[in-house]
Amino acid sequence: MLKDELQLSNDQHTLVIQLNSFDPKITWITNDNSEIISFELFLNKKKSIYKFAPNIGILLKEFLNGKVCFEGINNHYKIAQYIQKRNFGSIVRMRSIHNEELVTCKIFKQGRAEFEQEFRNEVIALQFLKHKFIPKLKEYYIEQSHQYIIYEFVEGSSLDKYIKKHILSKNQILKIMKDLLQVVSYLHNEGFSHQNIKLENIFYCSMLDQITLIDFGQQKTYDITSLRHIKSIKTLSTQDYFTEMNLFTSNGFSLEKDILDCGLVFYQLQVFQFNQRITQQALNNQELNNFYESRRFHHLVDEINNYEISQFISKLFSWCNLENYGKEDFAHDIDQLISSSSD
Template structure:
């Protein structure tokens, strides 16, 4: 590849030589003028032709001064492909046109964008620079995403660092988010198994690499392809960290409704992710929140009552109990969850017995939330009168959540 730099009197030609850690620009391989270290602390800006919207060169900071090199569009695109994911770029507005905002979060916004030249769709995570998210966090997150190369993790394409924001660019997940899927349809027994198995397999991979996600929720899970539930993707690693860094990387934002209860006591383990996956599984099955997002308290007994509802298949109830243990020492790890998931067979036939429809573990419910209600069906009352007299009906007066 060739690039050119204009001087006051003449234009100088440079060859671009690539190796594993550096890019060299020189007249020959033995006469190198500029060296670019392939690190995310190296910042490069791109230039485009305003008429054609094609790349025509790049800016490089050399000895504290900006140097501009121009190239033909084909070579410039090839050069950029080499640098993608290895260095940091400056202004993303030069190359991308925002389409619309997909999500807001405590860290920033998720934006759908179009690449100016190809018009391909991409997704950009925009994070505002602040005390809670610094340049050190920016580089830390890049390192996590580089090490977690997995088919079910949203792959980082490019990163940008400008005066006010950090930008992470990913391929656009055409299948939308799990949150949108849950809103749109009731998933079948097999579809639930397909999704939760992919989720736990990916979490198992993340944990095997010594990392923890700490920010799992349906809004952070996507599907690469439309109408293909086998293409699950996990995103949003702003709170992710290495297990050995837990003490120095404590979360500073709340994750409503999906966070493990022990985090409230500043206890961080990989099993925090398992609890979050359990809450997600409950949401997938019931399309309801297990913990109320408006509350700041949570109750294990109430939670157990909710997952004991007869509407949830017994096999999934067993999995939920394993994942949602409040004591992390008793909670299943990713491999144990996978074993339970792999043993899930076809949907358990529903039992037509009337009492099974109203099975309640009364030992797991607080007295304060129990109230007796009437049953309208007189035939069912007469048939089961003796037993039903002993059976309290439950009126749920509160929902629960944890925060940190």
């Protein structure tokens, strides 16, 4: 179980910092040598400054990275490259001012409740989830006009962009789907549903032949007790904590949607290689969600020039209606497809 708080003490005072939270906010203060010598703590609309030796400062910050909300991102990072513009804001690559490390950053615009909720949803999910195909949370910041989530550097580019410039081999597509279903299985085992799986949210690095599933802003969890650290998350305006938690728990939770979205991704990757016109018209998952129940869509799936792959995609679409609902071993099915493709 994750610890809920950190206590810092000296002879006169004990400071308790709530971990895995959005309040308090910490601003790190450095000297002329860029050494961290103190931090400013903003809590309950009050600011306090706490000083310590430089050798303590860097260790303390490293420990609190990803566990406590920070402020003052411009003192630590600068934008190096814009990757994508999204409805909530943008995804960029940033460079550390202190050591030149490249990181990936998701920037949320302030002022809309849904963006605020997506920011908090994603931070909470990434504090809990640990998987090689999920970006590792480094830090998160709340500033006056934007909110920031800093990840370790995410390699590659989103699949919707990648397939427009490169041709994926059959084995690459099968490996992508195997990895995607593996990480989705992990999410479901941990009590989470991603709710927004699509090409745009899957980064692919061809050199590493590896995916990264991003954008957990719409995630849901079916059981609040599965989030073992959430009880420590006291949001800035909470009066009834568990009422607010319900905004991103069982309401709208759906394992079926994740499996369906995986099927749509697989279909898009398959079809794009052979009929770019069809896929360009239907690269949007929302359009496909309205389309997949129609006979025409199932006819298009049947037309995929590989019977086994066509059957597997249909199986993903029909997952909730299967006799062994929830017990299907999709990884085994993918292994069979990979094996047959190499024969």
